[in-house]
Amino acid sequence: MTEMRYVHAVTQALRDSMEADPAVVVLGEDIASAGGSFKATRGLLDAFGPQRVIDTPISEAAITSASVGMALTGLKPVVEIMFMDFITLSMDALVNQAAKARYMFGGQGSVPMVLRTPHGGGLSAGPQHSQCLEAWLAHIPGLKVVCPSIPQDVYSLLRAAISDPDPVMFIEHKGMYASKGLVDTSLNVGIGEARIARAGRDATLVTYGAAVPVCLKAAEQLAKECVEVEVIDLRSLQPWDKATVLESLSRTHRAVVVHEAVQAFGAGAEIVATIADEGFDELDAPVLRVAAPFMPAPFASSLEAGYAVTVERVIGAVRKTLA
Template sequence: MAEIRYLRAVNQALDDAMAADPSVVIFGEDVSEAGGSFGATRGLRDRYGAGRVRDTPISEATIAGAAVGAALSGLKPVIEIMFMDFTTLVMDAMVNQAAKARFMFGGQGAVPMVLRTPHGGGLGAGPQHSQCLEAWFAHVPGLKVVCPADPASAYGLLRAAIDDPDPVLVIENKALYAMKAETPEPLEFIPIGKAATVRSGRDVTIVSYGAAVKTACDAATRLAVDGIQAEVIDLRSLQPWDEAAVLASLTKTHRLVVVHEAVEAFGIGAEIVARMADVGFDELDGPIVRVGAPFMPVPFSKALETAYLPSADAVIRAVQRTLA
């Protein structure tokens, strides 16, 4: 085991992928000379040259469109969109082109590209630099979406995404970039579509992803003081998601809480709740409860942002509600 930061794990995944496959290229705003806004690509230009690690104009639509063309031409581009909010400008390339190519070309046109982007609050970045928009992309057939919650997942899911023949969005919560954790050495691929049980329990299942996994674990630790054993599942992959793992846990605990930082309405949690209410109805001994952000933009104010983000207290209240 070795301790590694989340951001370093991202950098290591990119480094290892580029070393293993010369068709892997990286481009985006400030990713080359500056090493990216958060430092995820730092040092890669020195090792692989400006031809494989390219700075681009400030045009997210151009970045995504060029990546689709590069992928169709035989490269494996990894693009960085500085904040997930700016993915509003990549929708045509990702939704109408990358996601549809395999279908439109009768299975003969793969688009092996990765879009990396940070989402989430906690840094006081305000309503245009803090949104969690993953549900938009998870709704689109042809796209895969992953959201790692720890350094090992950040490495493993990014390597799997780069190796995937189809377009994958890798969403990283920027509040996790400084996170340190013990990870296995060497770091390994993590298959897309497989959840992880990060804490076992018998009384209630808490399903989460990204930064909200720590919130769920904090709540589970506090619940244990009162004798309530919560099982915490980190989805890791949002599209496809591990329905079987969630159902297996629900079958054991008979109660379910879903937690995410994104706005609660029409979020990833809504899909999980709908499916479990269908396929897991006979296992339920209490209502399924969602915990998410309120239906409003992310505040700039630190105090308001703290109140806006889902908390361990909110998860505990949700667990108490389903147990009642």
């Protein structure tokens, strides 16, 4: 095992996938000689050349549409969209083409492409560079959505996404790129498999992405009060591992869903609805949500701190569900 940063796990997964399969190509804005805005593709141009590491024009619609065509004709493109906010410009290619190709071709064709994009706040990047739009993508049949929180899962799930025969949205968090963790490059993680980041008996925290370390810190503080909270890192939102969530609920009988994205109509709403539908008999208290308010992400760091999901807010929700 090797310790590496979150962003370097991205780079290593791309490098290893490209070495293993000549059909894998990488494309996006400034991803070649510049190595991408967050340097996730640094060094790949020198290793694989301009035919496989491709700088594109500043047109997310063109990049994504070209990638769909590549995927339909034998390549395995990995697209980088500089900020998740800009995925709005890619939606026709993603929603109307990539997601529906297998269905419309009667299973005779597929789109083995990956779209990588960083989401999230914490960097005072403002309302047009801080959004978490994963719920949009998880709502579309035909798209898979992955959102890892630790370097190991970044590496393993990106390798799995590149090997997948269908389009995968691989969502990273720009505020976590510098975080470190051990990575075993031989470890396989399947899309749709959650992990129990911390075991507990009194309540279940269901979360993903940058909210995972927040929930783990909350669990550590609650442990000092003899409250043992289980933390489930979903890792994938589509498909999501409801079996693991329901199994945890059967032991703790209380649940709080936590995500950085806006609460209204977010991924948490689907999880809560599933718990209410399939796990209702196990509940000893209402399921609560902790998420962002229904407003654009603020630019000012002082306002963004109030907008963000915090340890204190998570602790408050757990205490409420235990009351």
